[in-house]
Amino acid sequence: MKQSFVYQIKHIQLAESINLPAVPTNETGWYLVFWWRQVPVGHLFVEPGEVVTPAELAEKCWLAIQPTLQVYCTASNLPDLAGLSATAPPTDLQEVLSTTLSTFDVETLPNEVPISVVICTRNRAPDLKIALQALKDLPCKPAEIVVVDNAPTDNSTAQVVAQFPDVIYCHEPRPGLDIARNSGIRMATMPVMAYVDDDVQVHAHWAYHIWKTFQDTNIAAMTGLVIAAELDTEAQLIFEKHWSFNRGYVDKQYDATYFNRTLFGGPPVWEIGAGANMAFRRDLFEKIGYFDERLDVGAAGCNGDSEMWFRVLTNNYAVHYNPRAVVFHKHRQQLPALKKQLFSYMRGHTAAALIQQKYHPQAGYRRHVFKSLPLYYLHYIKDGFPAYAFRHQTIGMEIRGALSGVLFYLKNRNRPSQPQV
Structure with missing residues (x-):
């Protein structure tokens, strides 16, 4: 059967x-x-x-x-x-x-909270419209919404944003997710900035819990819970069971203690959360720099978010994971798209790890890239033999991505990482 x-x-x-x-x-x-x-x-x-x-x-x-x-x-x-x-x-x-x-639990919500929501998007107008509508329908609304249209090939994004008069439209001609994120920083005016992907829908209390988290003055950044919006295909199930954005249902604090405890093997900052649901104090970027434009979609492929969390920790700030700030994410539906996504994930993963090693020579990221990862994939190659079904069918693309990330780092390690601001 x-x-x-x-x-x-x-x-x-x-x-x-x-x-x-x-x-x-x-x-x-x-x-x-x-x-x-x-x-x-x-x-x-x-x-x-x-x-x-x-x-x-x-x-x-x-x-x-x-x-x-x-x-x-x-x-x-x-x-x-x-x-x-x-x-x-x-x-x-x-x-x-x-x-x-x-x-x-919160019974009474303010009508609005002083946060800016930034959505970076490219040619995905149907998803964007759903995401914007969910934000506009919140009982507790963000004070500002910014849509960064990243190197579009048509005007569909601008047409969607025009349907929401209070949403700010920003055209960023240079391709790259971290470039778009940095454009969002320049456009936003609220003291707290939250990033969500264009393929998520936010929970009714999401904006409130973003704002509430930053009432703790010790928190510089945060991530939230990401729940699968649908599990209709094999690709979506593989992602949720083996690459899930879900980081659990309890609060977690990432700070100097966490950083020092995990330093030997390279702090696994990718475990902190997902860029689909993250937020920062806006003035933090003036202190530690903007997103590294060598990373994420349009460049290395991924990990611009986790590299930023790494810098937050190395500068002795704290990141909080708040599971009550919930979004629902639509995973890739087809296997070819998932394989491409996981290639980019591993490409960005190894590139970011080596960049982080350069920032902090005491960190064990070289050990992670050149020892832990090969052993990890050797296990999965043996475990999947000979059928290589379900989770194992993406392993080849993941390994290729990891190797590509090392080459990308070697080629781009001396490129400027930050925009001139």
Whole structure:
């Protein structure tokens, strides 16, 4: 029987009912995302054909959200709730959820918050229109939205922006995502800048949580939770299971302690979040520089975001991961597009790692590029033999991308990284 790669996504609101929906045991998989009011608390994959009784599903759900609740309990300085460590869901689950999470839910939102949202785009008008509409429909709106039209080949982006009178349009003729991001910095006027991709839709409370994060004066940058918008194809499933932007459901702090603890192997700053959902204090760029224009789409291929987080940390600032700032991302639908994307990811990954090594000679990025990565791919080559199905079918493009990134670095290491500002 042919394997099914279609997974239905269902968002389950635990504040409304503790009764989970029936999950049919057929060829369709399920991706269940659990929420308590506006707070995401976990997810669960139910594989195609997997037989799950209601009792088993309830237990799997509990095990998926239990680690999140334990962290929130500690963050709230609550005593260890009875049953929170048990393997079976407590009979008073509603009360446990309310006690643990109520202080993190927001009932009253301001109409507007002083943040600039920057969307860098190129010839993707249909996706952009959906993204802009989601931003305009927010109950708590950003004060400013800037669309950077990066080296377009038509006027479709300008036509979409014209439908939203309050949105600022910026034409950037030079191709390159980090070039476009830097143009956004120059256009934005609010004290906090948030970047989202043109293929995401923001959650209703997203702008509020971006603003709320920066009320902590120790935070210079942040990332947020990225949830898959659809899992309709094999390519999308490969990406979500092996390259996911989802960094979990609990707050994380990345600072000097994290940097020094991971210095030997090269701090894995790519784990901090995704450029599809990130934000910065605007004045930070005047202190540590703009995005490295040798990186990301249109240049090395990727990692302009993680290289920026690296510089944030090397300058003794902190990055916060806030899982309540949620966006929904549409992954690449077809395998050829995914392979091309992963080639660019690995090209940018190795190029950025070597650039970061040059900035900080004590970091272990050379060890990562020339030892850890080869061992990693050797394992996957052996593991996938001989079929090289599912995740393994992209390995060749990933390895080519990693090698290309090394060559790109050698060729461009002496190029200026920053625009003249």
